[in-house]
Amino acid sequence: MITYEFLQHYWWLLIALLGGLLVFLLFVQGGNLLIFLAGKSEEERQLIVNSTGRKWELTFTTLVTFGGAFFASFPLFYSTSFGGAYWVWVLILITFVLQAVSYEFQRKAGNLLGTRTFRIFLTLNGCLAPLLIGTAVGTFFTGSAFYVDKSAVGHIAAPVISRWANEWHGLEAVTNAFNVEFGLMVLFLTTSLGALYLINNIASESLAKSLRRYLAIFFALFLVMFLVVCYHLITMEGFAVDAAGEVYMEKGKYFANLLAMPAVLTMLLVGAVLLVLGVVFTLLKSEFTRGIWLSAPGTVLAVMALFLIVGYNNTAYYPSTADLASSLTIANSSSSEFTLRTMAVVSLIIPFVVAYIAYFWRQMDRNSLTTEEINEGESY
Amino acid sequence: MVETALVDWSRLQFALTAAYHWLFVPLTLGLAVVMATMESVYVATGDEFWKRTTKFWMKLFAINFTVGIATGIILEFEFGTNWSNYSWFVGDIFGAPLAIEGIFAFFIEATFFAVMFFGWEKVSKRFHLASTWLTGIGAAISAVWILVANSWMQNPVGMEFNPDTVRHEMVDFWALVLNPVAVSKFFHSVFSGWMTGAIFVIGISCWYLLKGRERRFALSSIRVAAIVGIIGTFAVMLSGDSSGVQVAKYQPMKLAAAEGLEDGGTRAGFSIVPGVEVPGVLSILATHDIDGYVPGINNILEGYTTPDGERHLSAEEKMERGDIALKAFSDYRALRESDPAAAAEARALLDENVEYFGYGYIDSKEELVPPVGLVYWAFRVMVGIGGLLLLFMVVVLWAERKGRLEGMRPLLWAALLAIPLVYIAGQAGWIVAEVGRQPWVIDGLLPVKAAVSSVSVAAVQTTFWLFVAIFTLFLVIELRIMFKAINEGPKTENE
Numbered sequence: 114m115i116t117y118e119f120l121q122h123y124w125w126l127l128i129a130l131l132g133g134l135l136v137f138l139l140f141v142q143g144g145n146l147l148i149f150l151a152g153k154s155e156e157e158r159q160l161i162v163n164s165t166g167r168k169w170e171l172t173f174t175t176l177v178t179f180g181g182a183f184f185a186s187f188p189l190f191y192s193t194s195f196g197g198a199y200w201v202w203v204l205i206l207i208t209f210v211l212q213a214v215s216y217e218f219q220r221k222a223g224n225l226l227g228t229r230t231f232r233i234f235l236t237l238n239g240c241l242a243p244l245l246i247g248t249a250v251g252t253f254f255t256g257s258a259f260y261v262d263k264s265a266v267g268h269i270a271a272p273v274i275s276r277w278a279n280e281w282h283g284l285e286a287v288t289n290a291f292n293v294e295f296g297l298m299v300l301f302l303t304t305s306l307g308a309l310y311l312i313n314n315i316a317s318e319s320l321a322k323s324l325r326r327y328l329a330i331f332f333a334l335f336l337v338m339f340l341v342v343c344y345h346l347i348t349m350e351g352f353a354v355d356a357a358g359e360v361y362m363e364k365g366k367y368f369a370n371l372l373a374m375p376a377v378l379t380m381l382l383v384g385a386v387l388l389v390l391g392v393v394f395t396l397l398k399s400e401f402t403r404g405i406w407l408s409a410p411g412t413v414l415a416v417m418a419l420f421l422i423v424g425y426n427n428t429a430y431y432p433s434t435a436d437l438a439s440s441l442t443i444a445n446s447s448s449s450e451f452t453l454r455t456m457a458v459v460s461l462i463i464p465f466v467v468a469y470i471a472y473f474w475r476q477m478d479r480n481s482l483t484t485e486e487i488n489e490g491e492s493y
Numbered sequence: 494m495v496e497t498a499l500v501d502w503s504r505l506q507f508a509l510t511a512a513y514h515w516l517f518v519p520l521t522l523g524l525a526v527v528m529a530t531m532e533s534v535y536v537a538t539g540d541e542f543w544k545r546t547t548k549f550w551m552k553l554f555a556i557n558f559t560v561g562i563a564t565g566i567i568l569e570f571e572f573g574t575n576w577s578n579y580s581w582f583v584g585d586i587f588g589a590p591l592a593i594e595g596i597f598a599f600f601i602e603a604t605f606f607a608v609m610f611f612g613w614e615k616v617s618k619r620f621h622l623a624s625t626w627l628t629g630i631g632a633a634i635s636a637v638w639i640l641v642a643n644s645w646m647q648n649p650v651g652m653e654f655n656p657d658t659v660r661h662e663m664v665d666f667w668a669l670v671l672n673p674v675a676v677s678k679f680f681h682s683v684f685s686g687w688m689t690g691a692i693f694v695i696g697i698s699c700w701y702l703l704k705g706r707e708r709r710f711a712l713s714s715i716r717v718a719a720i721v722g723i724i725g726t727f728a729v730m731l732s733g734d735s736s737g738v739q740v741a742k743y744q745p746m747k748l749a750a751a752e753g754l755e756d757g758g759t760r761a762g763f764s765i766v767p768g769v770e771v772p773g774v775l776s777i778l779a780t781h782d783i784d785g786y787v788p789g790i791n792n793i794l795e796g797y798t799t800p801d802g803e804r805h806l807s808a809e810e811k812m813e814r815g816d817i818a819l820k821a822f823s824d825y826r827a828l829r830e831s832d833p834a835a836a837a838e839a840r841a842l843l844d845e846n847v848e849y850f851g852y853g854y855i856d857s858k859e860e861l862v863p864p865v866g867l868v869y870w871a872f873r874v875m876v877g878i879g880g881l882l883l884l885f886m887v888v889v890l891w892a893e894r895k896g897r898l899e900g901m902r903p904l905l906w907a908a909l910l911a912i913p914l915v916y917i918a919g920q921a922g923w924i925v926a927e928v929g930r931q932p933w934v935i936d937g938l939l940p941v942k943a944a945v946s947s948v949s950v951a952a953v954q955t956t957f958w959l960f961v962a963i964f965t966l967f968l969v970i971e972l973r974i975m976f977k978a979i980n981e982g983p984k985t986e987n988e
Contacts, residue, residue, distance in 0.1 A: 178595030188584025196577025196946035267823030
């Protein structure tokens with residue numbers, strides 16, 4: 114029986130899936146962070162830009178779809194978080210906007226700012242977007258300061274439903290260590306994925322060597338942050354919801370969720386193992402270039418598991434530290450049953466979309482990218 | 494109190510983003526058709542000349558496409574950042590088309606754009622052609638969904654207000670999708686894009702002719718573009734006609750403003766410019782009947798009765814009923830747990846008046862009149878330029894077919910002038926649609942001032958100027974890159 118509650122869980126699962134796919138596809142950003150680090154010559158930098166440049170629109174589209182799907186399924190999150198944590202989202206958007214034009218503009222005659230500036234924009238987006246998105250997702254666990262009062266709509270002079278409790282409008286998230294650790298973890302992960310992708314996608318031995326070195330560094334940093342985040346997740350207080358919908362603090366809530374949902378625990382463990390294996394094989398065997406195809410599904414699974422821990426099992430996924438009762442749960446922030454049901458039908462197209470993307474990805478990437486191809490064919 | 498400055502700056506910011514976005518989108522919609530047609534000729538004839546021609550326009554397409562994407566993402570997220578109240582109040586309906594747009598359209602565009610641009614040597618000829626068409630089709634599908642969303646704001650259908658969740662909730666998905674306003678708006682917008690693409694191609698090609706360069710390329714491009722443009726213009730006229738009837742029916746105030754019509758009636762005259770009027774034509778345009786009744790601004794504010802006996806409430810009566818609805822809403826919220834019987838009474842009163850809910854926020858009836866001068870002139874600019882461009886394209890196609898085009902230098906110069914004109918017409922069209930519906934964000938249900946986020950005026954001003962700076966910089970760079978690429982030319986002369 115497809116109940117309202119089922120649909121809310123189903124849509125949270127889709128949000129988790131889109132979140133997982135988005136973090137995986139942020140390999141584009143990770144790769145761009147390596148433009149100047151790993152690319153020692155103009156030729157190598159151009160290879161990196163052209164390699165991520167053939168995938169950036171998928172990442173961008175996934176981000177837009179993630180936003181659209183969140184809007185359609187949990188509109189109270191959209192209105193509370195975007196309107197509240199204003200500066201964080203605006204900053205993220207601006208870095209993506211700069212990125213969107215940089216590929217096309219960077220080597221064109223008449224681009225006013227020069228190739229280097231546009232590549233700096235790409236690097237800036239490569240650094241800030243994963244860091245800020247990660248920090249924002251960190252607040253799913255630690256909470257933000259806001260009030261939600263739906264009755265406010267009746268107050269003619271001030272009909273605003275969601276209000277942020279401070280003037281920092283989201284920037285205060287960086288004062289919480291866990292949020293920053295979470296952001297850094299995502300940043301180091303996406304950079305590692307970027308290195309793995311480039312190793313797989315580009316045919317250049319010298320670049321591959323340099324990329325492997327950065328993979329080792331960033332993945333080590335990732336592991337440290339991952340362990341720190343896991344430690345906090347096991348020990349920290351979480352925002353639990355009782356049967357009446359009241360939100361209260363519970364010690365070790367997120368770890369308890371993990372134990373209460375063996376499927377999610379399995380996802381997290383399998384995801385982590387795949388992620389690590391992809392990197393370890395790449396680092397141990399110099400001829401092994403397919404690490405990304407182990408680490409990518411690993412990332413998707415692990416990120417999905419994190420979303421499920423914070424949304425399922427009577428947990429407030431977007432808690433308010435200013436007013437616990439204002440916290441958002443998948444039950445109180447979702448769209449109506451009719452809309453979720455309609456959109457559930459729409460979601461049946463997703464496997465088809467994923468299939469054609471995968472098909473054309475293979476078609477386009479049958480051979481690794483070379484300097485000859487860039488010079489002879491169309492390129493950025 | 495929601496500050497007036499916050500409302501004004503938020504509105505200005507959205508208008509800025511939308512206006513910039515619409516500088517890039519119509520060319521994407523139209524140029525896609527032109528270049529896909531050219532590539533079809535290439536695949537059918539095998540003539541390499543057409544491949545090079547396609548590739549040149551594709552290059553310009555890509556430069557433009559990327560800025561369209563950059564401005565588009567801001568628009569989507571602005572609903573949340575700057576219109577948070579709106580996002581909850583109608584998110585149950587409005588979010589769905591945005592999500593569908595992403596799932597159905599943007600992935601098609603993203604995937605096939607990459608194949609189209611980088612896949613010449615990687616996929617078969619026919620597959621490549623399919624990718625080019627699919628890129629354009631993806632853009633058109635995205636227009637479907639965003640215009641379904643926009644049209645719902647102009648003519649809200651298929652939903653019910655739920656005071657427990659404090660939002661409008663979707664009850665009929667197909668009413669939303671098949672909203673007559675959405676159907677007209679889709680054809681009107683997409684085909685205006687065809688006009689933009691056509692005029693763009695004709696203008697640049699005529700420049701080559703003026704310079705005595707790229708003769709075959711220019712003449713061939715003009716032929717394809719003029720045909721696409723003429724088809725587009727007729728479709729724009731037809732959909733514009735049905736749009737007019739719908740505006741008269743669903744948003745009479747917008748129509749009255751677009752006509753500067755203070756006092757209406759039957760056999761209403763159409764104002765060409767102030768003081769020059771054709772009797773009866775407005776009635777025909779608005780109702781397809783010369784005796785049709787068209788209310789003016791004063792009639793709408795004071796209330797009127799149409800010849801068939803239907804009475805329309807005055808602004809004051811609507812505002813009173815809006816007040817009742819808002820008060821009943823607050824009573825219901827306050828009493829629903831403590832006194833279910835009284836709450837049920839309040840609920841019944843709310844349901845009775847909910848149609849006028851948004852009027853409860855209106856302070857004076859003057860607020861209900863959009864800026865008349867702007868809407869009036871924008872409408873005339875749009876229609877006037879549209880008509881001129883149709884005539885222009887017909888003459889260009891005729892001259893090209895007769896082999897006389899190259900000798901008609903004033904016409905070639907006019908083609909260059911036509912490029913800014915087609916953009917002005919497109920912007921003017923959106924001014925009519927969006928300024929004309931003020932003060933409503935959702936017609937009758939939510940005024941703009943009740944839709945904004947709770948952020949400071951300074952924050953909105955900061956992001957406004959930031960967007961002005963970034964978008965203007967992008968526009969300048971885009972134009973410079975385009976001019977360089979055009980000057981370099983398609984290099985088809987040796988063919």
